[in-house]
Amino acid sequence: MAVDYTVIVVYLAGMLAMGWWGMRRARSKSDFLVAGRRLGPVMYSGTMAAIVLGGASTIGGVGLGYQYGLSGAWMVFTIGLGLLALSVFFSARIARLKVYTVSEMLDLRYGGRAGVISGVVMWAYTLMLAVTSTIAYATIFDVLFDMNRTVAIVLGGSIVVAYSTLGGMWSITLTDMVQFVVKTIGVLLLLLPIAVVKAGGFGEMKAKLPTGYFDPLGIGGETIFTYVLIYTFGMLIGQDIWQRVFTAGSDRTAKWGGTVAGTYCLGYALAGAVIGTAAKVLYPNLGSADDAFATIVKDELPVGVRGLVLAAALAAVMSTSSGALIACATVANNDIWSKLRGAVRRDAGEEQHDEVRGNRAFILVMGVAVIVTAIALNNVVEALTVAYNLLVGGLLVPILGGLLWKRGTAQGALASVAVGGLAVVGLMATYGILANEPVYYGLLSSLVAYVTVSLATPATDAAVLAAWRERLAGRGAPELASEPVAAHQ
Numbered sequence: 001m002a003v004d005y006t007v008i009v010v011y012l013a014g015m016l017a018m019g020w021w022g023m024r025r026a027r028s029k030s031d032f033l034v035a036g037r038r039l040g041p042v043m044y045s046g047t048m049a050a051i052v053l054g055g056a057s058t059i060g061g062v063g064l065g066y067q068y069g070l071s072g073a074w075m076v077f078t079i080g081l082g083l084l085a086l087s088v089f090f091s092a093r094i095a096r097l098k099v100y101t102v103s104e105m106l107d108l109r110y111g112g113r114a115g116v117i118s119g120v121v122m123w124a125y126t127l128m129l130a131v132t133s134t135i136a137y138a139t140i141f142d143v144l145f146d147m148n149r150t151v152a153i154v155l156g157g158s159i160v161v162a163y164s165t166l167g168g169m170w171s172i173t174l175t176d177m178v179q180f181v182v183k184t185i186g187v188l189l190l191l192l193p194i195a196v197v198k199a200g201g202f203g204e205m206k207a208k209l210p211t212g213y214f215d216p217l218g219i220g221g222e223t224i225f226t227y228v229l230i231y232t233f234g235m236l237i238g239q240d241i242w243q244r245v246f247t248a249g250s251d252r253t254a255k256w257g258g259t260v261a262g263t264y265c266l267g268y269a270l271a272g273a274v275i276g277t278a279a280k281v282l283y284p285n286l287g288s289a290d291d292a293f294a295t296i297v298k299d300e301l302p303v304g305v306r307g308l309v310l311a312a313a314l315a316a317v318m319s320t321s322s323g324a325l326i327a328c329a330t331v332a333n334n335d336i337w338s339k340l341r342g343a344v345r346r347d348a349g350e351e352q353h354d355e356v357r358g359n360r361a362f363i364l365v366m367g368v369a370v371i372v373t374a375i376a377l378n379n380v381v382e383a384l385t386v387a388y389n390l391l392v393g394g395l396l397v398p399i400l401g402g403l404l405w406k407r408g409t410a411q412g413a414l415a416s417v418a419v420g421g422l423a424v425v426g427l428m429a430t431y432g433i434l435a436n437e438p439v440y441y442g443l444l445s446s447l448v449a450y451v452t453v454s455l456a457t458p459a460t461d462a463a464v465l466a467a468w469r470e471r472l473a474g475r476g477a478p479e480l481a482s483e484p485v486a487a488h489q
Contacts, residue, residue, distance in 0.1 A: 003303050003304045003307060004303060004304065004306050004307030004310065005145075005307070006307070007304065007307030007308055007310075007311055008307055008310060008311055008314070011182070011311045011314065011315075012159055012314075014178065015159060015163055015175050015178075015318065016159060016162060016163055018163060018167075018171055018174040018175050018178070019162060019163025019164070019165075019166040019167050019171040019175070020163075020166055020167070021167070021171075021174065022163070022166060022167025022168070022170035022171030022172075022173075022174055023166040023167040023170075023171065024167075025167065025170045026167050026168045026169075026170050026171070026356060027356070028356065029100075029355040029356060029359065031168070031169075031170060031356075032167075032168035032169060032170070032355075032356045032359055032360070033100050033168060033169055033243070033246075033326070033330055033359060034100065034169055034243065034246040034247045035169040035170050035173050035247040036170075036247075037095075037098070037246060037247060037248070037249065038247075038249040039173065039247045039248055039249055039253065039257075040249055040253060041252075041253045041256060041257040041260075042257075043173060043177055044244075044247065044248050044249075044253050044254070044257035044258070044261075045257040045258070045260040045261045045264075046176065046177045046180040046181070046261075047172075047173050047176040047177055047180065047244060047247075047319075048083070048241075048244050048257065048258055048261040049180055049261040049264045049265060049268075050176035050177070050179045050180040050183070050315070050316075050319035050323075051176060051240060051241070051244055051319050051320055051323035052079055052080075052083055052235065052241065052261070052265060052320075053076070053079075053183065053265060053268055053316055053319070053320075054133055054136075054316050054317060054319060054320025054321070055132075055133055055136035055139075055313070055316050055317035055320060056075075056132065056133075056136075056320075056384060057075075057076045057079065057265075057268065057269075057272070057316065058183070058187065058272065058293065058312070058313055058316040058317075059136065059139065059290060059293045059294075059313060059316075060075065060290065061073070061075065061076045061268075061269060061272030061273065061276070062272045062273075062275050062276040062279065062292050062293040062296075063276060063288075063289040063290040063291075063292050063293065064219070064272075064273065064276060064289070065272055065273035065274065065275060065276020065277050065279070065280075065292070066276035066277070066279050066280050066286070066289045066292035067276070067289040068212075068213070068218055068219045068273075069209065069212065069213025069214055069215070069218055069273065069276075069277050069280075070213065070214055070215070070216060070218070070270075070273050070274070070277060071215060071216055071217060071218040071219035071273070072219060072272070072273040072276055072277075073269040073270050073272065073273035074219055074223070074224050074227055074269075075227050075231065075269075076265060076268060076269035076272060077227075077265075077266060077269040077270075078224075078227040078228050078230075078231040078232045079231045079232070079235060079265055079269075080262050080263070080264075080265030080266040080268075080269060081228070081232050081235075081262070081266075082231055082232035082233065082234065082235025082236055082262075083235050083241075083258060083261055083262035083265055084258075084259060084262035084263070085232065085235070085236060086235055086236050086241065086245070086258060086262075087254065087255055087256075087257075087258025087259045087261070087262055088255065088258075088259060090236065090403065091245050091248070091251075091254035091255055091258050092251035092252075092254055092255050093403065093472050094242060094245045094246070094254070095245055095246060095248045095250075095251055095254040096251065096471065096472060096473065096474035097471050097472065098246075098471070099246070100243070100246065100330060100334055101119070101122070101239060101242075101243075101330055101331055101334055101335050102118070102122055102237065102238075102239050102242050102395070102399065103116075103118045103119040103122060103331065103334075103335040104334070104335070105242075105399070105402070106118050106398060106399065106402060106413060108467070108468055108471060109402035109403075109408075109460075109464075109468050110398075110402065110408070110409065110410035110413050110460060110464070111410050111460060111461060111464040116335065116336060116339050116340070117414060117417050117418065118335075118394075118395060118398070118413075118417050119331050119335030119336045119339075120336060121390055121391070121394040121395055121417060121421055122239050122331050122335070122391070122395065123328060123331045123332055123335070123336060124387070124390055125238065125239070125387045125388070125390050125391040125395075126238075126239055126240060126324050126325075126327040126328035126331060126387075127324075127328050127366070127369070127370065127373070127387075128383050128384070128386055128387035128390075129238075129240065129320070129324040129327075129328075129384070129387050130321055130324035130325045130328055130366075130370045131370055131373045131374045131377060131383055132383045132384045132387070133317050133318075133320045133321035133324060134153055134156065134157045134160075134317075134321055134370055134371060134374035135153065135374045135377065135383070136317045137152050137153050137155070137156030137157065137314075137317060138152040138153055139290070139294060140152075140156070140294075140310060140313050140314050140317065141155065141156065142294075149375075150375050153371060153374050153375055154371060154375075156314075156317070156318070156321075157321070157367065157370065157371040157374065158371070159318075160318055160321045160322050160325060160367070161325065161363070161364065161367030161368070161370075161371070163175055163322070164322045164325050164326055164363050164367065165360055165363045165364045165367065166360075168326060168356075168359065168360065168363070169243070169247060169326060172322045172323060172326060173247065175318070175319070175322065176319045176322070176323070178315070179315030179316070179318060179319045180315075180319070182308070182311055182312050182315045183268075183312045183315050183316055183319075185308065185312070186308050186309040186310075186311060186312025186313075186315075187268070187271060187272075187275075187309065187312050187316075188267070188268070188271050190301075190305055190308065190309055191275055191296075191297065191301070191309050191312075192271045192274060192275055194300065194301060194305075195274070195275045195278035195279065195282075195296055195300065196274065196278050198278065198282060198296075198300050199277075199278035199279075199281040199282055200281065204281070205277060205278060205281050208281050209277065209280060209281060213277055213280070222436065226436050226439065229392060229439055229440070229443065230385075230388040230389070230392055230439060231388070233392050233396050234388050234391055234392055236396070236399075236400065237391065237392075237395050237396055237399045237400070238327075238391060239327040239330070239331055240320075240323045240324050240327040243323070243326065243327050243330065244323070245258070251474075275292075275293070275296065276289075276292050276293075278296070279292040279293075279295065279296045280292070282296065282299075282300070283295055283296070293313065297309050297310060297313075321370075325363060325366060325367055325370060326363060328366045328370070329359060329362040329363040329365075329366040329367075330359065330362075332362055332366060333358060333359055333362040337362075382433045382434065385433055385434055386428065386433060388439075389424045389428060389438050389439050389442065390421060390424055390425075392439055392442075392443060393420045393421060393423065393424035393438065393439055393442030393443050393446060394416075394417050394420045394421035394424065394442075394446065395417060395420075396420075396443060396446070397416045397420065397443070397446040397447050397450045398412070398413035398416045398417055398446075398450060401413070401416070401450055401454075405454075406460075406465065407454055407455070407459060408450065408454045408460070409453070409454045409457045409458070409459065409460050410460065411453050411454070411457040412449070412450045412451070412452075412453040412454030412455075412457065413450065413454075415449040415450065415452075415453040416446045416447070416449045416450035416453075417446075418449075419445050419446055419448075419449035420442050420443065420445055420446025420449070421442075423438075423441060423442040423445040423446070424438045424439065424442035427441055427442060
């Protein structure tokens with residue numbers, strides 16, 4: 001295992017080195033939070049694919065393949081569909097807004113009164129997303145070093161917190177690009193063909209497994225529908241995803257770079273399901289489907305290759321963890337703390353310096369909170385389900401409504417967030433966290449509240465809508481993004 005250990009240690013050291021290098025480029029708020037809004041198509045595509053394909057997509061995707069066969073691809077497939085929909089229909093408009101958070105977009109659209117409550121919901125989502133990724137370190141480091149769970153979480157989490165705190169989005173972008181390459185080589189080019197060959201090829205796999213393993217809808221229609229609601233729609237509105245859209249250097253980059261990343265996700269989904277199916281042939285009686293990835297890597301891959309594939313799994317976890325962490329810190333600082341304290345803006349030069357330092361401090365604090373929470377929790381699936389149920393049930397309707405329906409009002413948006421969020425929490429308590437009903441009924445109640453209250457209240461002020469249309473067209477003033485509607489109040 002010495003060679004495998006060397007590969008992993010070199011990889012981790014490289015992540016920290018890139019964090020240090022990124023720190024030298026993060027000189028303004030824009031640099032630190034959105035990489036200066038100047039990524040080209042290659043880096044944008046790679047980093048976008050890296051953040052959406054995390055540990056759940058890699059380890060969990062293989063586990064679903066082990067359990068259901070080829071139809072286990074649906075979870076990651078719906079993530080890819082969501083990214084494609086976001087890129088084709090919304091990303092250009094989102095990038096032109098020149099904001100930093102989803103809540104700032106809601107403030108722009110509705111007149112500055114929807115930000116704090118939506119920020120709290122988005123903060124809870126990004127926090128739980130970062131926690132689920134951090135928990136996954138325990139699985140990987142257990143395979144590598146037979147490490148204690150708490151020590152593994154602290155080690156993996158500390159590395160992510162370190163490079164994220166140092167350079168912000170520039171560090172995360174650079175590390176994500178490396179992680180994208182490592183995942184592509186490790187999972188698609190090495191593990192996938194080796195797993196199929198070890199299982200005897202597709203002919204042998206079909207002969208040894210029930211026919212249901214090769215039914216594209218074998219996982220069940222209701223499950224697929226739930227995945228679409230949670231993951232496809234979740235991709236449309238998550239702060240972690242939008243913050244990457246904000247890094248695009250142009251509308252074209254946001255649209256076509258995201259389309260390439262979404263297409264890559266579809267292939268990654270199928271690869272994970274095939275690897276899991278091969279693992280079912282090789283190890284038909286594993287205690288847990290989530291052990292399939294680690295088992296096939298540990299037992300079937302040669303020295304060196306095993307280290308690279310485990311580095312790929314680590315890359316998958318780190319990319320999602322770092323993206324969720326900076327999103328969590330950005331929301332906490334810009335949408336909650338800054339508004340609650342009512343800080344007075346300083347002159348531009350002092351503010352840029354202070355805001356970089358302030359956002360860096362928030363990443364550090366949120367990172368510690370994520371590590372502590374990850375140590376306290378055990379169930380990754382439940383934590384991820386809570387995160388996406390809150391996101392979709394509470395924020396999908398007011399965000400898409402703001403983009404698509406000009407009659408939507410601030411009162412309707414606030415009612416939608418409150419009713420949808422409370423309904424999801426209450427229904428999870430009633431039906432159970434993993435039940436489908438919370439997101440179904442929560443989303444429906446959010447929609448009813450949004451439409452009803454919007455129609456019952458005065459339309460949004462014409463000046464606010466005019467400013468909103470100017471920003472959608474890319475003609476607004478980016479320097480006003482942190483207080484987008486002050487001129488109209």
